[in-house]
Amino acid sequence: MFKEEAVMREILCEVLYGDNMVEQKRISQILRVSIGLVNKTVARLEQIGAMSKTGRKYSVTAFKKVLLLWSSLRNLQRDIVYMTRVNLPVRKIERDLPDGSILSAYSALNYMFNEAPADYSEVWAYIPENILPEVKTRFPPNNLPSNLYILKSDTLLLENARRFSKGMSLVSVPQLYVDLWNIPSWYSKEYIALLEKKIAEIKDGILE
Incomplete structure (x- = not known):
C-alpha cells in the first residue's frame, strides 16, 4: 500500500470520527511522512472537489469522493502475500489466525x-x-x-487499526470500504451497501 493511500485513510478516519477539518502538519506527524506528501495528496483531493481550504486547514466537502478515489487507486491483488484453501467454517478460520492478524472484508464488517x-x-x-x-x-x-487471503501489513495500517477499531483486531471503516470495493466476489456489493448505511449512522449526512 502506498503512503499516499495512508494519507487518504487518515483523512477519512479523522473526518468520520471527528469534525470535517484536516490539518496537514498533524497528519504528517501522525503518519511520520513528509509534509510534501500530505500537501500533494490534499491538492489532488482539492482538484476533484473533495476538499477546500479554510484558513490554515482544509475541510472535507465530499467524503465519498475521497473513498472512491482511494478505491480506484487501491491494488488489493498486489498486496496478497499468501492464499490457500482451508476446509473449515469461516468462523473457525478467523479464530485460528495468529495474534497480530487484522481482519478485513466480510469478517471485519460482521x-x-x-x-x-x-x-x-x-x-x-x-x-x-x-x-x-x-x-x-x-x-x-x-x-x-x-x-x-493474506494481505501484506505495514506499521501504518496496524497503528490505524488500533486507533480506529475500538480495540478489535479489525481494519478501520475506510480501509474496510476500499478493500470490499476491490474484491470481485458477487456479494461484495451487498456488503458495501450495508457499510454505507453504517457509515451514515456513524455520521449523519457524511456520504451526501
Whole structure:
C-alpha cells in the first residue's frame, strides 16, 4: 500500500470520527511522512472537489469522493502475500489466525457491526511479515481454489487499526470500504451497501 493511500485513510478516519477539518502538519506527524506528501495528496483531493481550504486547514466537502478515489487507486491483488484453501467454517478460520492478524472484508464488517447481508465463504486478513510463517503452518498451501487471503501489513495500517477499531483486531471503516470495493466476489456489493448505511449512522449526512 502506498503512503499516499495512508494519507487518504487518515483523512477519512479523522473526518468520520471527528469534525470535517484536516490539518496537514498533524497528519504528517501522525503518519511520520513528509509534509510534501500530505500537501500533494490534499491538492489532488482539492482538484476533484473533495476538499477546500479554510484558513490554515482544509475541510472535507465530499467524503465519498475521497473513498472512491482511494478505491480506484487501491491494488488489493498486489498486496496478497499468501492464499490457500482451508476446509473449515469461516468462523473457525478467523479464530485460528495468529495474534497480530487484522481482519478485513466480510469478517471485519460482521464483527464490527454484528451484521452480515449475506453468507460469506472467504476470509481476508492483514498479517505482519514476522507471523506469516505461522499462518502457513496453520493453513498449509494447496492447489485448490483459495478461500483464505493474506494481505501484506505495514506499521501504518496496524497503528490505524488500533486507533480506529475500538480495540478489535479489525481494519478501520475506510480501509474496510476500499478493500470490499476491490474484491470481485458477487456479494461484495451487498456488503458495501450495508457499510454505507453504517457509515451514515456513524455520521449523519457524511456520504451526501
